[in-house]
Amino acid sequence: MLAVTVFLCLPATTTFAQPYERPAESLEELRIDIAWYGAACLLRGEVEETMDGPVTRESLAEETGVDLDLITGWIEARAPENSIAVDVLLRGGEPLRDPPEPFLTILRQRQADCQNLIRSRRVLEAAIDRGALPERSASSAPTPLRAELDPHPFDAERRQRLERAILSVEDVLAAGDYADDIEALLRAIAGRPDLMLGDLRGIDDPDGARRIATGLLLPNPQHVTDLSVAEVQDVITRLEAAPQGPFAAYYAGLVMSNLEVLGQGTPYSGERIEGSDIFVFRNENSTLTCRPIDGSVAIICDPAD
Structure with missing residues (x-):
């Protein structure tokens, strides 16, 4: 039986391709790591000096094959938070000796990103020397779920x-x-x-903060009502594979918002209980009931009696 934890999911911003949480499975993914950390190290500056020499957004694109516009998008998405932390650090005229949290974490993250740029290059060099990774991995190939809805490349x-x-x-x-x-x-x-x-x-x-933070960074499933049969099948497969995973309620929300697709070639059928906000979807082996919490887009799903 499936079981899904309570999860908050609010409207999301643009989703960019980015490093996966799991270990890289291809040289392509390792090059994405280099571009990602290089962009975070560079931020809005034109050039950043590193142990390996100067870095620019153009040099990152040439080195990794990652599109320059994508790298620029990463920089523009990340730079504002660093600017806020730097402003707090320098507001009194002299740098604070002990910046408060969470600003200290933001400042340290950029330092770590510059170090991770160098580390990612060494990891790629070692992978090429070993010859153990393919240029592209099967898991990085397109899946039925469209890229802007896929939470797997999660920052x-x-x-x-x-x-x-x-x-x-x-x-x-x-x-x-x-x-x-x-x-x-x-x-x-x-x-x-x-x-x-x-x-x-x-x-x-920390657990509550993680659930909320994850939800804030994912699309609102209630706003996605045009999934195809293949996408619904893919989402259900993912939900069944990790019913307690960080994206479980997001997947459940996508299915709940697309109940009319269920039964059109999927192994599930679905319905909304008349006069209520309770949704049910089932196959021959399991039945799951889902409902929103307090009229929000938080979702809880439990096996039906």
């Missing part, structure tokens, strides 16, 4: 930065310091200009 480090910012909200509100900066940082990391500090009150445990 785990961005989620970690967002988690840290979410966990700081209560302390910031209590102290009365940096409230505007934290709110701006939350919006920059999540890519949501309407996000408010008050939306994230009362979250004081």
Whole structure:
């Protein structure tokens, strides 16, 4: 039987191709790592000096084969949060000796990204020398689920930065310091200009912060109502493979929003219980009931009685 944990999922920003959380399975994925970390190290500067010499967005594109516009998109998505942290660091005229969280995490992340650029190059060199990885992997090939909806290339480090910012909200509100900066940082990391500090009150445990952060970085499944039969089949397969995984409720939400597709060549059929917000979808082996929480886009699914 399937079981899905409570999960918050709000409207998402543009999804970019990016490194996978799992180990790279091809040389192509290792080159994406280099471009990704290089963009994060460079940010809005024209050039960044590294142990391997100067880096520009153009040199990254030439080195890795990753499209220049994609690299520029990564830079523009990441740069605002770093700018906020730098402003906090330097606001008093002299750099703070002990920058508060989550700004310290943001500043350290860029340093780590520059180091990861160098590390990723060495990993690629070693992989080429060993000859153990193909140029492209089967798992990086297109899947039925369209790229902008696929959560697999998920920016785990961005989620970690967002988690840290979410966990700081209560302390910031209590102290009365940096409230505007934290709110701006939350919006920059999540890519949501309407996000408010008050939306994230009362979250004081890492597991809760991770669920919320993951949900904030994924598309809203209630806004996706045009999945094909193949996409629904793919989503259900993923849901069944990892029913307690970080994307489980997102997958359930996609299926709930596309109940009319079920039964049209999928192994499932689905229905909405009349007069309620409860959804049911089932096959010959299992039945799952799902419902929104408090009228939000948080979803909980349980096996039916």
